[in-house]
Amino acid sequence: MRTTDTPPALREDSSRPPNPLFRNLTAKLASLPMVLTALVVFVGCTGWTIVHSFTGSKLLPKLKWVGFDQYEKLWNTRRWLVSIENLALYGIFSLCFTLVIGFTLAALLDRKIRFEAAFRTIFLYPFALSFIVTGLVWQWILNPDLGIQSVVRSMGFTSFEFDPLYNASIVIYGLLIAGLWQGTGFVMVIMLAGLRGIDEDVWKAARVDGIPVWKTYVRVIIPMMRPVFITALVVITSGIIKVYDLVVAMTAGGPGIASEVPAKYVYDRMFSSQNLGQGFAASTMMLLAVVVVLIPWAYLEFGGKKHD
Amino acid sequence: MHSVSIRSLDLHFGAVKVLQNLDLDIHDGEFLVLLGSSGCGKSTLLNCIAGLLDVTDGQIFIKDRNVTWMEPSERGIGMVFQSYALYPQMTVEGNLSFGLKNARMPRAEIDERVARAARILQIEPLLKRKPGALSGGQRQRVAIGRALVRDVDVFLFDEPLSNLDAKLRADLRVEIKRLHQKLSNTMIYVTHDQVEAMTLADRIAIMKGGQIMQLATPAEIYNRPGNKYVADFIGSPSMNFLEGDLSDGHFTTGGENLDITGYPFEGPATGAATLGVRPEHVATGHDLQGLPIQAEVAVELVEPMGSDTLVWTTFAGQSFRFRMDGQAEVRERDTIRIGIDPAKASFFDKASELRL
Amino acid sequence: MTDAARLLDGPRGPKPTRRLSRRNIILYGTLSVMALYYALPLYVMVVTSLKGMPEIRMGNIFAPPVEITFEPWVKAWSEACTGINCDGLSRGFWNSVQILVPSVILSIAVASVNGYALSKWRFPGSEVFFTILMIGVFIPYQVMIYPIVILLRELGLYGSLWGLVLVHTIFGMPLLTLLFRNYFTSVPDELFKAARVDGAGFWGIYFRIMLPMALPILVVAMILQVTGIWNDFLFGVIYTKPEIYPMTVQLNNIVNSVQGVKEYNVNMAATLLTGLVPLTIYFISGKLFVRGIAAGAVKG
Known part of the structure; x- marks a missing residue:
């Protein structure tokens, strides 16, 4: 098909295509902070720490290779083991309770109740507060001499005992009460958004079929909200692994080392006890834990889609 | 002089070849319509001309200037978009003057040009309003105005009427045609609507798979489609196609042997071919006289549409439609005599689908 | 969203x-x-x-x-004592304000430009950097804090207010960039094209077209950043000196200092004072706060 008047050959022309590197140069220059952050901080610093976790660095980072010595030492340190155990306990309880409470609250709020906005405001406000504030309030409420324990005792139950912050065997539950108080509102919001994203026709269909409400939730709604649950799971988990401020404010790791957590272990090794190598190894272990959680999620979230 | 010339244009998105070795000359003052179904590359081509997409290879000239790697604003083009793309936080006046301000034009000249564009498009009372307060038609007028104030050589329209309802679309179509008559700029207009293409265009370029299938005047494209794709794409309801074999002045299809004297062959008149007949070119009643192809067919389905009536039938063992007067008294199961004028028909080679 | x-x-x-x-x-x-x-x-x-x-x-x-x-x-x-000085939380409050204002402005400025570039000016590799940024959200800070100390020391910013501002900008970047990228992606491409035909460049389109349209998301980003940065403890304690400790660090030092008799009423007043800024934001912003945190969690 002839579409030109002159023969359709490229014309002699002096203008050359510009160097692709300089095409839209402003946009590239403006993205420099992002590029630097991604490469220097997220890739560079992470790699740096991993590399230095194989060195015997003490006060200053030195490239004196010691192989897996730091990791061996780490896993032979009682404080690290306690930290891991605490994190596991705190993590499992926190995960379960946050999901259950968050979903329950969201489901209750979704029942066309009155004062929904008021309830929502009350459930969510702790999320606006810092872990330091959270920790300090609960430290005060759980104070054995003047807090809940003394109030219950003064009501006549003189043998009542609830002093998690001073009792090594239950201190983790004290942290849990405070952590749940701060974070469940957020999960509730995600869940509520998920519930509101479900087509109302599903409810109508369930009602027409005569399925009881609880059964509709368990058999229909929750399976439909799978992506929301997964998102919540990932968000909660990555938050749990970072737990630090709450412990510092509430127990400072005590009594003894009963409420130590990995993040605190890293901080103390790096900035207090001048044992950088240990800090690097411990933080690398934390990274590994995140990777272990994240990879199945990434696979579910992104890996599956490619095959569609 | 050519207003826009495109030479050996290639555009690839990764492995997908959106435009392939495309050549096109657009005359000065011409209204050229790029027509095709979605994904044919027509909007992509327009975006390349505008400079909004970087080409992979090839050259683009506007007024004999190589603009292939120039910024959109340096190319001497104005563009009107489907979604109007008005800046929501600026008034109509702000929208019209934004480009001129960016070009650092003196205030007095900006005002003069805005006033002129507003007068031409009759949007003077709207100048102080924000786009949110305008109707769809008014918005599109402002969008045209934004191209108008730039006083450019080439206007680019990217499906400008698609977001409007049918009535408004017809009105604005006429207005764009008037505008072209008045300004006589070159206009390149992308659409998937063949009515817009037929009514507006000096020439139509029908595109498919990143290539131009035919470039010709609307009449030429309608009467003498260059290939089967174009024949099928243009016309509503679309053309009837009968498969068969050509040999010495006859076309054998579905057991019928049709006399095709009078068809102006350009290619070989033998071999496997497809006969294309537009439903409106099928004769009935008095018009049958002297037609070499005639047959009795049974009416299967009638679609009365007011101005005319579409009749479904079977001819030579193949599905066949034809158009009759709107007031024609036809009922299902009637038998009716039809005739075909070979001079108005089209033959396409079966393999290459090119016009014979 | x-x-x-x-x-x-x-x-x-x-x-x-x-x-x-x-x-x-x-x-x-x-x-x-x-x-x-x-x-x-x-x-x-x-x-x-x-x-x-x-x-x-x-x-x-x-x-x-x-x-x-x-x-x-x-x-x-x-008057409350932190163990170092006894001039109360006011010092921490003003420190926090001084940290907060530049951090919020800088982090939002950088992230909004990122989001704009990622949605409208994609260049080869831009998606790679974005992906790294998104993965970065999940990397525990503990892995990166020490090398950042070294970087800041090299830049001469370690222990200074601007060092902490930089850290907040860096760690706020992933979430805010995502927020702005998603928002700017929802702005029609044709608007962007129209502005380019009108001769506006990268910054012209950013300031004249995109930013004025991004007002709602700017507010959301501001709420996120003000509460996030105000509540930060870890970065404050690592990257600043005691004289410029933010309010949270000061609060913890006051309440958990071992000297003297515990004054629970003062402690609670201090705690409440520290929580007052984010609480005020929370109660005033209401739905926007919810939108902000949900936007962060429910991606896409």
């Missing part, structure tokens, strides 16, 4: 009956008990901070104050 918007649509579940049915009692009963758990700490903070120490030692932490005193608030603000 869409999910967050839906959240504000109103409830979708079946409507419960109006009367005082058993189901309603359970429903409202559960909600009220839970509300008590969430509201109680705020209440305890307030009443404790208004009591004198003798009353605290004698009484019940849930009891309202018999004699209201504002002395603990005054003391918390201007």
